[in-house]
Amino acid sequence: MNAPQPLSASHLADTLEIQRAAFNADMFPSAAVRRERLARLQAMVADNEAAILEAINADFGGRARQEMVLTELFIVLSAIRQQRRKLGRWMRVRRVATPLHMLPGSSRIMPQPLGVVGNIVPWNYPCQLALVPAAAALAAGNRVLIKPSELTPAFSRLLAQLAQKYFSPAELAVIEGGVDISRDFAALPFDHLVFTGSTAVGRQVALAAARNLTPVTLELGGKSPAIIDASCDLAEAAPRLAFGKLFNAGQTCVAPDYALVPRARVADFVREVSAAAAAMYPKFASNEQYTSIISERHLVRLQQLVREAEEQGAKAVQLGAGASGERRMAPVLLLDVTPEMAVMREEIFGPLLPVVPYDTLQEAIAFINQRERPLALYWFGRARRNCTKVLRSTISGGVTVNDALWHAAQENLPFGGVGASGTGAYHGEHGFLAFSKQKPIFRQARLNGFGLFRPPYGRLFDMLARFLKQHM
Numbered sequence: 001m002n003a004p005q006p007l008s009a010s011h012l013a014d015t016l017e018i019q020r021a022a023f024n025a026d027m028f029p030s031a032a033v034r035r036e037r038l039a040r041l042q043a044m045v046a047d048n049e050a051a052i053l054e055a056i057n058a059d060f061g062g063r064a065r066q067e068m069v070l071t072e073l074f075i076v077l078s079a080i081r082q083q084r085r086k087l088g089r090w091m092r093v094r095r096v097a098t099p100l101h102m103l104p105g106s107s108r109i110m111p112q113p114l115g116v117v118g119n120i121v122p123w124n125y126p127c128q129l130a131l132v133p134a135a136a137a138l139a140a141g142n143r144v145l146i147k148p149s150e151l152t153p154a155f156s157r158l159l160a161q162l163a164q165k166y167f168s169p170a171e172l173a174v175i176e177g178g179v180d181i182s183r184d185f186a187a188l189p190f191d192h193l194v195f196t197g198s199t200a201v202g203r204q205v206a207l208a209a210a211r212n213l214t215p216v217t218l219e220l221g222g223k224s225p226a227i228i229d230a231s232c233d234l235a236e237a238a239p240r241l242a243f244g245k246l247f248n249a250g251q252t253c254v255a256p257d258y259a260l261v262p263r264a265r266v267a268d269f270v271r272e273v274s275a276a277a278a279a280m281y282p283k284f285a286s287n288e289q290y291t292s293i294i295s296e297r298h299l300v301r302l303q304q305l306v307r308e309a310e311e312q313g314a315k316a317v318q319l320g321a322g323a324s325g326e327r328r329m330a331p332v333l334l335l336d337v338t339p340e341m342a343v344m345r346e347e348i349f350g351p352l353l354p355v356v357p358y359d360t361l362q363e364a365i366a367f368i369n370q371r372e373r374p375l376a377l378y379w380f381g382r383a384r385r386n387c388t389k390v391l392r393s394t395i396s397g398g399v400t401v402n403d404a405l406w407h408a409a410q411e412n413l414p415f416g417g418v419g420a421s422g423t424g425a426y427h428g429e430h431g432f433l434a435f436s437k438q439k440p441i442f443r444q445a446r447l448n449g450f451g452l453f454r455p456p457y458g459r460l461f462d463m464l465a466r467f468l469k470q471h472m
Contacts (some may be wrong), residue, residue, distance in 0.1 A: 012184060018028055023113070045131065048162060055157075056068055087139050093441075118144075186208040189214060223374055238273045244404020299371070304414070305350075375422060
């Protein structure tokens with residue numbers, strides 16, 4: 001049996017119109033219809049796990065199987081199961097309080113689907129970031145159109161084929177193509193648009209969407225700090241921080257981008273992180289549990305960041321053997337960095353960790369607040385007062401305390417950025433709400449006193465107005 005042929009770029013506008021027409025014909029799918037679509041999405045992943053892992057591994061030129069199982073399969077299937085289980089409660093029309101002067105009328109909020117949701121997907125977690133938003137959009141009753149990354153061609157082709165096998169184009173469809181297709185995709189008049197990627201490209205997507213007044217969820221990145229508090233147990237914290245930095249070889253939007261370390265503890269920090277990295281990934285260059293850099297271009301970019309930092313006075317501490325032909329890049333700690341260096345200005349998206357010393361906690365907080373708001377923040381320590389001070393004195397998309405990454409894997413927490421690191425949020429019920437219109441409904445009672453507020457106005461109206469002002 002021949003595999004379904006993926007949709008081409010020429011189908012982009014036509015597919016959007018097909019989905020919009022289908023939505024207009026059924027603007028409020030029942031819970032049973034939504035659960036059935038989610039069940040097909042779940043089956044699409046569960047029935048094709050091996051093919052999904054194989055395609056992503058081929059695109060990366062070597063990606064840790066265990067990482068893929070966790071992030072591309074488990075997180076996706078867990079999200080879909082939660083959507084199916086809790087959908088009925090999320091869909092309920094909620095009664096809310098009606099103020100005294102509006103009685104005996106009643107007030108409700110009805111979650112209503114938006115229409116067609118577009119999703120522009122990055123390369124670093126191609127399955128998760130395509131299907132977790134898609135699950136939320138389907139649960140909310142929408143149709144979904146996905147544009148995967150051109151940097152993951154094997155997975156993009158597989159996803160397009162699977163979408164045609166498990167869904168009609170009127171429900172969920174995948175459009176392949178390069179940067180030009182992504183640009184055209186962002187300019188379409190969606191009812192909601194999701195983009196995950198860099199801040200620079202996110203600005204372009206937001207501008208394109210604004211021309212249609214399309215609401216957007218932008219999941220961007222930035223430089224997420226990790227604060228090592230003076231009260232921190234480095235032996236405990238180092239493996240957790242190293243895991244967060246080196247998972248997917250640092251190619252994670254919420255990876256720690258630099259570490260703020262008490263000046264007197266920098267040497268101890270370097271020793272403990274080095275030991276933790278070596279324990280997790282011995283023989284980096286040939287370790288199949290350590291992921292490759294996605295492309296030669298990205299590998300060259302990371303190597304250039306290290307060279308430029310060294311030329312400007314930074315000290316590079318390489319943790320393990322050098323990169324192999326499979327683009328496995330050994331982790332590097334960068335000491336004596338300055339804010340002017342590119343590695344401290346750009347999102348790294350790789351296994352490099354600059355170390356910034358500080359003398360007081362307030363100095364560390366000020367360093368963070370002088371920069372654009374990050375997607376994530378990490379704090380390691382035992383002094384709860386210091387933790388509370390950091391949480392109240394900084395703004396970030398999300399926080400994990402005494403570990404790294406895990407807040408982004410918690411389906412009951414909203415996942416999203418703030419400022420330059422993004423806008424909007426999804427995951428769990430927050431995703432359902434993001435892709436729904438919370439429609440307010442006021443139902444007037446048959447017998448009511450609202451006729452007193454209609455013209456012609458006279459003394460009675462003035463008396464009522466004074467009464468209401470005094471008793472509101």
